[in-house]
Amino acid sequence: MSATGSPPIVTLLTDFGTADAYVGIMKGVALGVRRDLTLVDLTHDIPPQAVAVGALVLRSAVPFFPAGTVHCAVVDPGVGSARAGIAVVTDAALLVGPDNGLLAPAVAALGGARAVFELAHAALFRQPVSATFHGRDVFAPVAAHLAGGLDPAGLGPQRDRMTPLALPAPIVEADTVRGEVLHVDRFGNLLTNIDRAALAAFRAQSVSVTVDAMSVDGLVTTYADVAPGTLLALLSSWGTLEVAQRDGSAAAQLGVGRGAPVVVRRE
Amino acid sequence: MSATGSPPIVTLLTDFGTADAYVGIMKGVALGVRRDLTLVDLTHDIPPQAVAVGALVLRSAVPFFPAGTVHCAVVDPGVGSARAGIAVVTDAALLVGPDNGLLAPAVAALGGARAVFELAHAALFRQPVSATFHGRDVFAPVAAHLAGGLDPAGLGPQRDRMTPLALPAPIVEADTVRGEVLHVDRFGNLLTNIDRAALAAFRAQSVSVTVDAMSVDGLVTTYADVAPGTLLALLSSWGTLEVAQRDGSAAAQLGVGRGAPVVVRRE
Amino acid sequence: MSATGSPPIVTLLTDFGTADAYVGIMKGVALGVRRDLTLVDLTHDIPPQAVAVGALVLRSAVPFFPAGTVHCAVVDPGVGSARAGIAVVTDAALLVGPDNGLLAPAVAALGGARAVFELAHAALFRQPVSATFHGRDVFAPVAAHLAGGLDPAGLGPQRDRMTPLALPAPIVEADTVRGEVLHVDRFGNLLTNIDRAALAAFRAQSVSVTVDAMSVDGLVTTYADVAPGTLLALLSSWGTLEVAQRDGSAAAQLGVGRGAPVVVRRE
Numbered sequence: 082m083s084a085t086g087s088p089p090i091v092t093l094l095t096d097f098g099t100a101d102a103y104v105g106i107m108k109g110v111a112l113g114v115r116r117d118l119t120l121v122d123l124t125h126d127i128p129p130q131a132v133a134v135g136a137l138v139l140r141s142a143v144p145f146f147p148a149g150t151v152h153c154a155v156v157d158p159g160v161g162s163a164r165a166g167i168a169v170v171t172d173a174a175l176l177v178g179p180d181n182g183l184l185a186p187a188v189a190a191l192g193g194a195r196a197v198f199e200l201a202h203a204a205l206f207r208q209p210v211s212a213t214f215h216g217r218d219v220f221a222p223v224a225a226h227l228a229g230g231l232d233p234a235g236l237g238p239q240r241d242r243m244t245p246l247a248l249p250a251p252i253v254e255a256d257t258v259r260g261e262v263l264h265v266d267r268f269g270n271l272l273t274n275i276d277r278a279a280l281a282a283f284r285a286q287s288v289s290v291t292v293d294a295m296s297v298d299g300l301v302t303t304y305a306d307v308a309p310g311t312l313l314a315l316l317s318s319w320g321t322l323e324v325a326q327r328d329g330s331a332a333a334q335l336g337v338g339r340g341a342p343v344v345v346r347r348e
Numbered sequence: 349m350s351a352t353g354s355p356p357i358v359t360l361l362t363d364f365g366t367a368d369a370y371v372g373i374m375k376g377v378a379l380g381v382r383r384d385l386t387l388v389d390l391t392h393d394i395p396p397q398a399v400a401v402g403a404l405v406l407r408s409a410v411p412f413f414p415a416g417t418v419h420c421a422v423v424d425p426g427v428g429s430a431r432a433g434i435a436v437v438t439d440a441a442l443l444v445g446p447d448n449g450l451l452a453p454a455v456a457a458l459g460g461a462r463a464v465f466e467l468a469h470a471a472l473f474r475q476p477v478s479a480t481f482h483g484r485d486v487f488a489p490v491a492a493h494l495a496g497g498l499d500p501a502g503l504g505p506q507r508d509r510m511t512p513l514a515l516p517a518p519i520v521e522a523d524t525v526r527g528e529v530l531h532v533d534r535f536g537n538l539l540t541n542i543d544r545a546a547l548a549a550f551r552a553q554s555v556s557v558t559v560d561a562m563s564v565d566g567l568v569t570t571y572a573d574v575a576p577g578t579l580l581a582l583l584s585s586w587g588t589l590e591v592a593q594r595d596g597s598a599a600a601q602l603g604v605g606r607g608a609p610v611v612v613r614r615e
Numbered sequence: 616m617s618a619t620g621s622p623p624i625v626t627l628l629t630d631f632g633t634a635d636a637y638v639g640i641m642k643g644v645a646l647g648v649r650r651d652l653t654l655v656d657l658t659h660d661i662p663p664q665a666v667a668v669g670a671l672v673l674r675s676a677v678p679f680f681p682a683g684t685v686h687c688a689v690v691d692p693g694v695g696s697a698r699a700g701i702a703v704v705t706d707a708a709l710l711v712g713p714d715n716g717l718l719a720p721a722v723a724a725l726g727g728a729r730a731v732f733e734l735a736h737a738a739l740f741r742q743p744v745s746a747t748f749h750g751r752d753v754f755a756p757v758a759a760h761l762a763g764g765l766d767p768a769g770l771g772p773q774r775d776r777m778t779p780l781a782l783p784a785p786i787v788e789a790d791t792v793r794g795e796v797l798h799v800d801r802f803g804n805l806l807t808n809i810d811r812a813a814l815a816a817f818r819a820q821s822v823s824v825t826v827d828a829m830s831v832d833g834l835v836t837t838y839a840d841v842a843p844g845t846l847l848a849l850l851s852s853w854g855t856l857e858v859a860q861r862d863g864s865a866a867a868q869l870g871v872g873r874g875a876p877v878v879v880r881r882e
Contacts (some may be wrong), residue, residue, distance in 0.1 A: 092376075099656075105656060105676050109680035116653075119379065146376035158862065213838050266368045305428055314661035355651060386650070388639055391633055408635070409639050409643065411643050491870075501861055534635055535663060571695070
């Protein structure tokens, strides 16, 4: 990072919204630690305290950043409780956030954790640390220190593991997988909790897919496999089953949203 | 650009929204090409696939950026089809995006195209190029390469022309021009498709203006020509007729939105 | 700032929204003055022309930025009228904006004004200066000049005072303070106009707090003083009384919004 002379990159993902100055405040604190940061917003519109949605959006983004990027993510319903803050070292990036599953899918997408450190070295925090805004007091300054080249081992004790993401699990039966819509994106694509593993038994087999008992056109590889206007299901770049409408909004077409039941059935 | 030692500027305008990480992903890819970019968001809230709105918002912004800025715009309902990607060289800026009319008004506002190149040199793209996200795979990396000083002639073959913007055309008759509201801005100002050319016959003549059959106070030069609370029409910095309320929202006052009919009539 | 070799920081707070390119245009103009700025958005979603909300959000953010930051704030219902533009020098930062009270609470939070200058030196503005968009023509270029090291005395004549913020004043009586909700943040916290001074008489006394005649759990010091789900009132980092629900939304729980009456009563 700094060794190359390039400005270090810190990305930010939160559920803070952009109507208040919370995100700007995190940036002010980070720039107070290190002035030459390139700060990139992933999104701040994660639904409040929706750790699973934040985790999946974070995973969708991390593969596309240069080596050495520090990703700082804060969706943190447990702020002020005993949950730890962690930094995770991967081959290509560093991730900082609460140890509540938020970072886990992104870490997996980056090839897994080489090391996990607990954020325990309070001299790196903004003092006094509030009970309600660790984004400002803990995660932003730690991310800036790491972007500036701080050895992660200086953050605190190493941990054996990090908390996995607790998604509502898909229910896998002999001929069906039952899941649900976790997130609707800007284009009306429906992101589900049905992951690659749940679908493994159906590989190369003919399946039907329904959303709230309405049929879509089956499981395809890319949007271009179907005609415009057709509903389709595919394994998305998010790593889970996505239901979409080519050149349209599946959410609008089907009249469904977050929580809608999704069933994949062997034909 | 880079010759001056200043960090090169890349602006981004899309219809991707900010609730997902799509824009952040474009920035990650661009920074992977060139680490010292200054990235500026114009807006990402163009209504999905509304090329005309994107084109007009882009035109409104480009005159205000320093020479050498690269503008990367993606409102791209034809992604994955045969539509080309292009880069356009103007006196003051470079523009990158799909060849669907999106760039045309901005290019005109910058004095016209000195050269248009097709984006054909795939070695500059992120590989593999997806069928659905050329913002990430084509336009962002090309914009970053151009910002870094790449000769646009290295992008691909030169073209004679670019696709013009297909706006719903105003209907010009002997004593009237009939158009419609294309966009409502944050302040409730109504942007129409009635352009300077359509109004030329009425120059220096007395006209009436109606929106959805409701009268406004006539065509003036600036907001300050009318009293606070008055509805007015003027030729806006967008280059088209705008209906506004001084110190208020014309959209709220008139109860109209996108698509509302607008008529200019010789009195 | 520039003396240290660090890129100078300019923050932006407006009521322009992000659906149009107005904010991007301000950044383009600022970068035209000084290419190496680090531009940080505080928020652009201040309700249109809500000077008091903008002032309080600005105050919430300024203490968290490095020394030398220039804060450029534009919520400006009086644009084009006789209201002056000002720059305010404080110990830790410079502030630029209309002289309508918008900057006053932030200046106080930064320890008060060391000097106030009227923006009168038109050579620093973008010309011609429009009647409607001083963010672009006056405030953004002046902020960039200041970030670049311009002596504020070069902006125009020094002033003895700046316009204070005209908040709807809380009504202080013998045993009660009556105020109202000024702003609801992303988390449903209710920000009121009841400030520290209005509460001074009740210090260390037992009080009850009601919002729209519904009781909350009394005045506490931090969220952690109450059980999850409990409604509470505290003196927030905004400097005024805030009503919140621990791990929830006070706005949703109480069914109230901006303008709701808030009463603090001695028990």
